[in-house]
Amino acid sequence: xxxxxxxxxxxxxxxxxxxxxxxxxxxxxxxxxxxxxxxxxxxxxxxxxxxxxxxxxxxxxxxxxxxxxxxxxxxxxxxxxxxxxxxxxxxxxxxxxxxxxxxxxxxxxxxxxxxxxxxxxxxxxxxxxxxxxxxxxxxxxxxxxxxxxxxxxxxxxxxxxxxxxxxxxxxxxxxxxxxxxxxxxxxxxxxxxxxxxxxxxxxxxxxxxxxxxxxxxxxxxxxxxxxxxxxxxxxxxxxxxxxxxxxxxxxxxxxxxxxxxxxxxxxxxxxxxxxxxxxxxxxxxxxxxxxxxxxxxxxxxxxxxxxxxxxxxxxxxxxxxxxxxxxxxx
Amino acid sequence: xxxxxxxxxxxxxxxxxxxxxxxxxxxxxxxxxxxxxxxxxxxxxxxxxxxxxxxxxxxxxxxxxxxxxxxxxxxxxxxxxxxxxxxxxxxxxxxxxxxxxxxxxxxxxxxxxxxxxxxxxxxxxxxxxxxxxxxxxxxxxxxxxxxxxxxxxxxxxxxxxxxxxxxxxxxxxxxxxxxxxxxxxxxxxxxxxxxxxxxxxxxxxxxxxxxxxxxxxxxxxxxxxxxxxxxxxxxxxxxxxxxxxxxxxxxxxxxxxxxxxxxxxxxxxxxxxxxxxxxxxxxxxxxxxxxxxxxxxxxxxxxxxxxxxxxxxxxxxxxxxxxxxxxx
Numbered sequence: 218x219x220x221x222x223x224x225x226x227x228x229x230x231x232x233x234x235x236x237x238x239x240x241x242x243x244x245x246x247x248x249x250x251x252x253x254x255x256x257x258x259x260x261x262x263x264x265x266x267x268x269x270x271x272x273x274x275x276x277x278x279x280x281x282x283x284x285x286x287x288x289x290x291x292x293x294x295x296x297x298x299x300x301x302x303x304x305x306x307x308x309x310x311x312x313x314x315x316x317x318x319x320x321x322x323x324x325x326x327x328x329x330x331x332x333x334x335x336x337x338x339x340x341x342x343x344x345x346x347x348x349x350x351x352x353x354x355x356x357x358x359x360x361x362x363x364x365x366x367x368x369x370x371x372x373x374x375x376x377x378x379x380x381x382x383x384x385x386x387x388x389x390x391x392x393x394x395x396x397x398x399x400x401x402x403x404x405x406x407x408x409x410x411x412x413x414x415x416x417x418x419x420x421x422x423x424x425x426x427x428x429x430x431x432x433x434x435x436x437x438x439x440x441x442x443x444x445x446x447x448x449x450x451x452x453x454x455x456x457x458x459x460x461x462x463x464x465x466x467x468x469x470x471x472x473x474x475x476x477x478x479x480x481x482x483x484x485x486x487x488x489x490x491x492x493x494x495x496x497x498x499x500x501x502x503x504x505x506x507x508x509x510x511x512x513x514x515x516x517x518x519x520x521x522x523x524x525x526x527x528x529x530x531x532x533x534x535x536x537x538x539x540x541x542x543x544x545x546x547x
Numbered sequence: 548x549x550x551x552x553x554x555x556x557x558x559x560x561x562x563x564x565x566x567x568x569x570x571x572x573x574x575x576x577x578x579x580x581x582x583x584x585x586x587x588x589x590x591x592x593x594x595x596x597x598x599x600x601x602x603x604x605x606x607x608x609x610x611x612x613x614x615x616x617x618x619x620x621x622x623x624x625x626x627x628x629x630x631x632x633x634x635x636x637x638x639x640x641x642x643x644x645x646x647x648x649x650x651x652x653x654x655x656x657x658x659x660x661x662x663x664x665x666x667x668x669x670x671x672x673x674x675x676x677x678x679x680x681x682x683x684x685x686x687x688x689x690x691x692x693x694x695x696x697x698x699x700x701x702x703x704x705x706x707x708x709x710x711x712x713x714x715x716x717x718x719x720x721x722x723x724x725x726x727x728x729x730x731x732x733x734x735x736x737x738x739x740x741x742x743x744x745x746x747x748x749x750x751x752x753x754x755x756x757x758x759x760x761x762x763x764x765x766x767x768x769x770x771x772x773x774x775x776x777x778x779x780x781x782x783x784x785x786x787x788x789x790x791x792x793x794x795x796x797x798x799x800x801x802x803x804x805x806x807x808x809x810x811x812x813x814x815x816x817x818x819x820x821x822x823x824x825x826x827x828x829x830x831x832x833x834x835x836x837x838x839x840x841x842x843x844x845x846x847x848x849x850x851x852x853x854x855x856x857x858x859x860x861x862x863x864x865x866x867x868x869x870x871x872x873x874x875x
Binding site: 244246272275277278280282283284285286287288289290291292293294295296298313314317318322323324325326327328329330331333362363365386387461 | 611613642643644645646647648652654655656661662664666669671672673674675676677678679680681683684702703706707709710713714866867868869870871872873874
C-alpha cells in the first residue's frame, strides 16, 4: 500500500501521535489507568508498553487525583507527561488538580512555573454506557482560564494535534470522542502538523453556518449533506479548539451566511453553545438575518436504552431541521 | 552516620536564629494585617517553627519543597528573601509571585519551592510528580512535602502515599500534626489517630517525633532524607506540634480551651530550645539579643522594601494566564 493512499483509523492516528511523541522527547511519558498491560480501554495505547517499557508507559492505580496531580508536578519539574483519563466522567475525580493547580499555578506563581502537561480524555455519548460514562463535559473545562482545550474531530487532527499540544507551555486537555475511534480516513502525507489555535471550515457554503466539534462535527457534516439535497448550501465549522475560542473564524462565517446553528452534545444550560451564541450576539448581531439556533444534548443523565440515548443526543436530522427553519421560516 | 545532629554551637545558634526569624517575621505580618496592609487570609505558623526549620535544614539546594497555605516558615527556612516575601504579602510586583499569590501561595523557582497550596491535600500529588520527574531524570533529589493533619482526611493523601510507595519515589511526607484541621479535632476527624500507622499501611517507613523539639525533628528528618537519597523509597514523618494562634487571623477558638493553648505555649519550640541551650551553657542572653536584633533589622529592611514596592500595572492582569514559554 502506497503512503499516499494510506487510510487510518482515528484510534491508530492517536497511537501514532503518542509513539512519535515518545520517540521525539525523552521527557515525555504516559500515565493512566490500564494504558499498559491492558492496552488502553479504547486500545489507543496498545503495544506502547512493549515498545517503550514500564518506565515510560506507566499503569496507575485508580487514583485520578494523584496521577493527574503527579503529571502536573512532573511537568513543573521539567518533564513533558501525557496523562490519560478513561472517560470525562472520571476526570471529575481529578478536578481539584486540573482546576486548582494546573490552571492556576502559572499565573499564581507570577510566571515562575509553567505546566506543560497534556491530558487526554475520552468523551461523549453513543456507546450505550449510560449516565456515568457518556457525558460531554468539555464545555466545563472550556470555562477555565489557564487551560487549552482541544477536540479533534478528524483523523488528521487526531494524528497531529498532540505534537502541537506538547510544544504548548500550558496544560492542554485533548478530548477524544468515543464514537470517533473507529472512524477511518485517508491521511494527507503532505500534512505533518496542525495548529491548535484556530477553528476550521470543513465544508464551505453560503446559506447557513453549522458549528460543531467532536462527533457533533460529524453530525453537522451529515446534516449539511441532507441540506445540500434540498438546495441549502451549508458551511460547516469545526471548532477544534474549545478554549481559547477562535471567534474571528465564527464571525467571518456569520458575515457570509447570516444564519447559524450551533451543535453541542453537552447540556444546553450554561453550555459552550451558549457562549458561542452570545459571542455572535455581542459581536455579530447586525450580520444576522435570523435568530440563533442551538441543537444540544437533552438535559437528562444519559440513559442506557438505545432509543433513549439517541433521543438525548443531537442527530443530523435535528440539525438539518434547525437549519431549514432558518433558511425557510414557516 | 549523619543521623546525629551536629551539636556545635554555631549550628545550634543557626537553628535558633531560623526559628526566631520566622516568629518575628510573622509578628510583623500581624501588625501589617491589623494595619490592613496585608489582606485576605493570613495563616500563622506560630508554634510550629521547629518543623520547617528542622526538616529543611537537612535538605540540599537540589531538593524540592511542596508546602501549604501556612508556609511562611518553610519559605524563610528555605532561604527565600524576606524582602520578596514581604512584598508578596503587600501585593507588590517585587514580591516573589508579583503579588498574585499572597500569603498562601509562595513559589520560588530558584530554590525549588513548589508552592504554598491552599487546597488541603492538594500539594501531595504535586510532590509525587516532582519526585517522579527527579527520579526519571536521574537527579538524586528529595521532595519534602509538608501538610497538616487535616490533609490526612483527604483522599489525595491516601492516593499520593500509595503512588509514591508503589513507584518508590523520593518523597519525604511531613505531617505537621497540630491536632486541629481548622476547628476539627483530630480525634473527631480520624478513626485512627496514629497517623504513622496510616503511612505504614502503604508500606512507607514512618516515624513520629515531638514537633516542638527541633533537635528531634532535625535528627528524624536527617535520617529519613538519607534513607530516601539512598534509594529506599518514600518516608513519612509525623511532627506533633501545636498552632498557638487562630487558624487564620481571627477565629473564636471555641474548639479548644485557653488552658490547652497555654499549656502548649509553655512547650513552645523556641522557649524550649533556648532553655535547653542555656542549661548546657551554649547560649547567653547576649546571643539571644543579637539574634533578635539582627532579625528585626532584616524584617525592618524587608518591610521598607515591600512598602517601596510598586503595584503591578493592571494592564498585566492577564499575563501568565497562558504562558508563552516554559521558564528555563
